[in-house]
Amino acid sequence: MQLVYGVNARAERQQRRAAAARLAPAPATVAGRPPSGLPVVAVQCESFFDARRLHTCISDDLLPAFDHCCRSGVQYGRLAVPCWGANTTRAEFVALTGVEQAALGFDRFNSYHAFARNPLPSLAWCLRRAG
Secondary structure, X not given: OHHHHHHHHHHHHHHHHHHHHHXXXXXXXXXXXXXXXXXXXXXXXXXXXXXXXXXXXXXXXXXXXXXXXXXXXXXXXXXXXXXXXXXXXXXXXXXXXXXXXXXXXXHHHOOOOOHHHOOOOXXXXXXHXXX
């Protein structure tokens, strides 16, 4: 099955790479630009959740450090990801590139193995170009 998967992914990869490069949003406009000299930090915590969402009786001051990070950050919020549990690289790839899973075809299962070997618009490449 792995062989069939690899052959199918390879056959469609060039066309999907070109389409993904055209469709990917510019990372700098998606993430916002922090003031010069400040670091860019993206935190993706699949295991974290704000327990205050469970019930109104949970105190609003339960997570003061988390609230401070949200207030002081350029952008924050819940992130919709394409998978649950294992395969967090799938969610990471979508967050860094903005490329939807459907645009990756068979490469969606391991986007870094071959699909992303050629540079495509992503937050990582944007930051690399910026030094």
